[in-house]
Amino acid sequence: xxxxxxxxxxxxxxxxxxxxxxxxxxxxxxxxxxxxxxxxxxxxxxxxxxxxxxxxxxxxxxxxxxxxxxxxxxxxxxxxxxxxxxxxxxxxxxxxxxxxxxxxxxxxxxxxxxxxxxxxxxxxxxxxxxxxxxxxxxxxxxxxxxxxxxxxxxxxxxxxxxxxxxxxxxxxxxxxxxxxxxxxxxxxxxxxxxxxxxxxxxxxxxxxxxxxxxxxxxxxxxxxxxxxxxxxx
Amino acid sequence: xxxxxxxxxxxxxxxxxxxxxxxxxxxxxxxxxxxxxxxxxxxxxxxxxxxxxxxxxxxxxxxxxxxxxxxxxxxxxxxxxxxxxxxxxxxxxxxxxxxxxxxxxxxxxxxxxxxxxxxxxxxxxxxxxxxxxxxxxxxxxxxxxxxxxxxxxxxxxxxxxxxxxxxxxxxxxxxxxxxxxxxxxxxxxxxxxxxxxxxxxxxxxxxxxxxxxxxxxxxxxxxxxxxxxxxxxxxxxxxxxxxxxxxxxxxxxxxxxxxxxxxxxxxxxxxxxxxxxxxxxxxxxxxxxxxxxxxxxxxxxxxxxxxxxxxxxxxxxxxxxxxxxxxxxxxxxxxxxxxxxxxxxxxxxxxxxxxxxxxxxxxxxxxxxxxxxxxxxxxxxxxxxxxxxxxxxxxxxxxxxxxxxxxxxxxxxxx
Numbered sequence: 213x214x215x216x217x218x219x220x221x222x223x224x225x226x227x228x229x230x231x232x233x234x235x236x237x238x239x240x241x242x243x244x245x246x247x248x249x250x251x252x253x254x255x256x257x258x259x260x261x262x263x264x265x266x267x268x269x270x271x272x273x274x275x276x277x278x279x280x281x282x283x284x285x286x287x288x289x290x291x292x293x294x295x296x297x298x299x300x301x302x303x304x305x306x307x308x309x310x311x312x313x314x315x316x317x318x319x320x321x322x323x324x325x326x327x328x329x330x331x332x333x334x335x336x337x338x339x340x341x342x343x344x345x346x347x348x349x350x351x352x353x354x355x356x357x358x359x360x361x362x363x364x365x366x367x368x369x370x371x372x373x374x375x376x377x378x379x380x381x382x383x384x385x386x387x388x389x390x391x392x393x394x395x396x397x398x399x400x401x402x403x404x405x406x407x408x409x410x411x412x413x414x415x416x417x418x419x420x421x422x423x424x425x426x427x428x429x430x431x432x433x434x435x436x437x438x439x440x441x442x443x444x445x
Numbered sequence: 446x447x448x449x450x451x452x453x454x455x456x457x458x459x460x461x462x463x464x465x466x467x468x469x470x471x472x473x474x475x476x477x478x479x480x481x482x483x484x485x486x487x488x489x490x491x492x493x494x495x496x497x498x499x500x501x502x503x504x505x506x507x508x509x510x511x512x513x514x515x516x517x518x519x520x521x522x523x524x525x526x527x528x529x530x531x532x533x534x535x536x537x538x539x540x541x542x543x544x545x546x547x548x549x550x551x552x553x554x555x556x557x558x559x560x561x562x563x564x565x566x567x568x569x570x571x572x573x574x575x576x577x578x579x580x581x582x583x584x585x586x587x588x589x590x591x592x593x594x595x596x597x598x599x600x601x602x603x604x605x606x607x608x609x610x611x612x613x614x615x616x617x618x619x620x621x622x623x624x625x626x627x628x629x630x631x632x633x634x635x636x637x638x639x640x641x642x643x644x645x646x647x648x649x650x651x652x653x654x655x656x657x658x659x660x661x662x663x664x665x666x667x668x669x670x671x672x673x674x675x676x677x678x679x680x681x682x683x684x685x686x687x688x689x690x691x692x693x694x695x696x697x698x699x700x701x702x703x704x705x706x707x708x709x710x711x712x713x714x715x716x717x718x719x720x721x722x723x724x725x726x727x728x729x730x731x732x733x734x735x736x737x738x739x740x741x742x743x744x745x746x747x748x749x750x751x752x753x754x755x756x757x758x759x760x761x762x763x764x765x766x767x768x769x770x771x772x773x774x775x776x777x778x779x780x781x782x783x784x785x786x787x788x789x790x791x792x793x794x795x796x797x798x799x800x801x802x803x804x805x806x807x808x809x810x811x812x813x814x815x816x817x818x819x820x821x822x823x824x825x826x827x828x829x830x831x832x833x834x835x836x837x838x839x840x841x842x843x844x845x846x847x848x849x850x851x852x853x854x855x856x857x858x859x860x
Contacts, residue, residue: 269853295759
């Protein structure tokens with residue numbers, strides 16, 4: 213099994229008059245087809261860890277390899293490229309561009325990547341959205357959709373460039389229980405049907421309980437990292 | 446790049462009213478500067494044209510730039526003079542026939558020689574100091590602008606037997622003389638003769654209308670007791686701009702002072718330069734203000750779209766992409782403003798060119814009926830170049846700041 217993430221002694225300190233340590237000496241390895249839930253109380257550094265793993269932030273110390281690339285050796289532009297090619301993000305709030313249609317939002321990362329023709333991008337975006345049950349909403353604006361629908365659009369966008377991993381930051385945090393369940397199913401399908409690795413930060417214990425692997429953080433430190441055998445499906 | 450352009454346009458379109466205000470700011474700046482440049486350059490050209498029209502392009506007189514060297518200075522390495530008075534020289538330009546012949550050989554234009562001297566006009570017990578210009582009427586007609594300013598008579602009338610004189614209309618008024626009146630002309634040497642007025646002109650220049658008289662060259666020579674002398678050669682060139690070069694060459698050839706019109710009007714031309722500096726400063730200030738408008742809107746957009754910036758960056762857009770995005774927005778506003786400004790500038794010029802003036806005065810002479818406008822594509826190019834530069838700077842500053850935004854800060858702030 214190849215490692216998508218190899219983190220060693222990751223530490224992130226916010227420089228301030230009183231420096232705040234967000235992530236403290238975290239080492240972990242993540243492989244393919246993993247469904248990981250990161251849990252922990254508020255302020256435990258879950259999201260900060262996710263941003264580090266997602267290359268949105270740089271660690272103060274420690275080393276991080278993403279898909280075989282030593283990230284400390286890469287400049288910001290190279291990190292952006294790596295992010296574009298290997299990672300997809302889903303945030304608590306959908307973070308779709310309000311002026312663009314659903315289809316255009318999903319096409320955005322593909323256009324940035326610029327590998328597909330315009331017709332191919334359109335077809336791929338449409339098929340991703342259809343797989344997530346949004347067939348009838350392609351030309352709507354994000355504000356015409358429900359919260360759950362928007363979050364599914366965000367998932368489709370995260371999958372746009374067929375990344376190895378999807379990182380989700382409280383993906384169900386602002387959804388009702390029915391939509392949460394839908395989104396959870398989708399994320400799990402990403403792992404089991406599409407072969408992605410999903411790392412989700414959550415404080416929804418129900419979701420955490422059904423993940424394949426649970427990483428629990430307290431005060432920026434990993435206090436437990438356990439794999440759970442799950443029944444398939 | 447197309448993607449960035451699309452994003453930029455979406456952002457701009459999202460702020461309709463503010464966008465229109467910013468574009469209008471640039472457009473007005475560009476438009477006014479175009480109109481102003483056209484007007485400034487138009488009046489300048491008109492002014493110079495008048496200047497060139499009324500003055501000889503090059504005037505050669507019997508003066509020298511430096512006092513003539515004394516023979517002893519040429520002979521001895523060191524010489525000192527005391528109580529020396531240069532010899533009186535009343536011959537004017539030496540060897541006038543040879544001088545004019547050699548000039549005629551190469552000067553691209555026409556020339557007229559004359560004897561210019563001071564004198565007093567005496568009539569009805571009144572004395573008025575005047576300049577007496579001795580001319581050949583048919584040659585003078587090809588060089589002098591006075592030809593077109595005659596109220597009565599003409600230069601040709603000078604030929605019509607006896608002693609005739611042409612005077613300015615104001616001089617005639619002052620003296621109470623009219624056509625056909627015989628007035629006394631007294632030269633510096635004391636000679637006095639009666640001249641009959643056969644022509645009157647009105648140039649619009651009071652100094653000339655009051656103090657210039659024309660007689661035949663021969664009469665002037667007799668009056669001032671300088672037979673065959675001339676002291677003034679005036680050139681009218683085909684190309685007025687060639688005046689300095691021609692003057693230099695003539696001066697080198699003849700040794701006499703040759704003054705091109707640019708030199709004779711140096712202070713006026715300097716005033717024009719100052720005027721241009723004032724114009725460019727004002728135009729620059731207008732466009733600078735327009736630049737602040739652009740800065741304002743881009744700045745607002747970057748603040749409002751902080752979330753978009755975070756999203757785009759989390760998707761894999763680079764800092765450079767973000768910087769370009771907002772720079773493009775600034776330039777787009779500048780571009781739209783320039784385009785609208787061209788239209789405004791063109792319409793303003795059109796409107797200004799319709800404005801009519803009635804210059805009051807004696808009713809004779811030059812009347813400016815329309816504002817002189819000079820149309821040049823350079824005005825448009827310079828104005829929009831300036832607008833684009835200021836738009837670029839105005840876009841770049843907030844763009845740089847926006848690009849530096851850390852997406853994590855924004856995402857954290859949102860959750």
